[in-house]
Amino acid sequence: MNRLDNKVCLVTGAASGLGKRIAEVYAANGGKVVVADLQLEAAEAVAAAIRESGRDAFAVAMDVSDEVQVVDGVAKAIARYGRIDVLVSNAGIQIINAVTDLSFADWKKMLAIHLDGAFLTTRECMRDMQARGQGGAIIYMGSVHSHLASKLKAPYVTAKHGLLGLCRAVAKEGGAHGIRANVICPGFVRTPLVERQIPEQAKELGISEDDVVKNVMLKDTVDGEFTTVDDVANVALTLAAFESNALTGQSLVVSHGWYMQ
Numbered sequence: 735m736n737r738l739d740n741k742v743c744l745v746t747g748a749a750s751g752l753g754k755r756i757a758e759v760y761a762a763n764g765g766k767v768v769v770a771d772l773q774l775e776a777a778e779a780v781a782a783a784i785r786e787s788g789r790d791a792f793a794v795a796m797d798v799s800d801e802v803q804v805v806d807g808v809a810k811a812i813a814r815y816g817r818i819d820v821l822v823s824n825a826g827i828q829i830i831n832a833v834t835d836l837s838f839a840d841w842k843k844m845l846a847i848h849l850d851g852a853f854l855t856t857r858e859c860m861r862d863m864q865a866r867g868q869g870g871a872i873i874y875m876g877s878v879h880s881h882l883a884s885k886l887k888a889p890y891v892t893a894k895h896g897l898l899g900l901c902r903a904v905a906k907e908g909g910a911h912g913i914r915a916n917v918i919c920p921g922f923v924r925t926p927l928v929e930r931q932i933p934e935q936a937k938e939l940g941i942s943e944d945d946v947v948k949n950v951m952l953k954d955t956v957d958g959e960f961t962t963v964d965d966v967a968n969v970a971l972t973l974a975a976f977e978s979n980a981l982t983g984q985s986l987v988v989s990h991g992w993y994m995q
């Protein structure tokens with residue numbers, strides 16, 4: 735049996751990296767997937783590839799930090815599939831800079847995409863879940879940086895810590911409605927977001943790219959290995975398919991042992 739049979743799953747930032755793989759794995763497990771992203775063309779390509787594999791998906795344009803676009807995008811998803819059962823609030827960016835060099839605009843951009851985006855998509859999807867009374871799953875893409883800090887990532891660390899608070903509050907409010915909320919906290923995964931920051935960190939820290947990988951990114955893992963998109967997508971599948979409130983309000987660190995709770 736497909737674990738997500740008939741569940742409608744909206745994944746933000748699904749045109750690339752972790753979101754893309756989660757969309758593919760959800761579809762392969764019987765979910766109907768709404769591929770939401772700022773980049774509509776890339777989102778449409780992901781949805782088309784899923785349809786070519788015989789599964790069900792469609793793309794919507796959505797800047798998660800824009801209230802009107804989130805309201806419209808969720809409404810389109812509900813018009814197409816009738817409901818939302820699973821939200822993966824995954825869209826995100828990275829900005830590498832020291833606090834003393836950081837512009838206020840970059841600070842606000844980071845918080846808008848990660849926190850405003852998580853709030854707006856949660857509100858719209860949770861309203862539908864509550865109105866239908868059949869429960870639901872809300873999954874936030876946190877990070878090991880939801881639990882600890884690194885140099886040059888102050889706004890990211892702040893935003894990812896903030897998601898833990900939002901998740902816990904949503905888990906409390908959702909409990910009576912069977913709506914679960916959890917945070918996945920990946921270690922480093924070689925997506926475009928991470929590929930970009932290897933040279934950026936090397937420059938800012940004055941070390942080689944190899945040193946960034948070995949001595950910054952993977953230093954505290956148990957085996958010096960990157961986490962993969964499949965690792966994270968499999969955890970996202972478990973959280974989406976889980977059937978009771980026993981697993982809610984939690985964060986799951988998926989990181990080869992970097993930061994043990």
Ligand code: NAD
Pocket residue numbers: 746747748749750751752753770771772773796797798799824825826827847875876877878919920921922923924925926927928
């Ligand atoms: P990625 O750059 O491959 O993909 C991010 C996607 O988000 C892109 O398709 C982009 O277009 C989309 N996006 C960006 N801003 C958006 C907006 N305002 N509205 C809608 N979509 C938007 O990055 P990724 O590594 O797959 O990151 C996905 C999430 O995982 C992020 O929240 C990131 O912080 C988190 N994360 C990544 C890693 C990692 O090592 N790659 C580790 C921990 C957490």
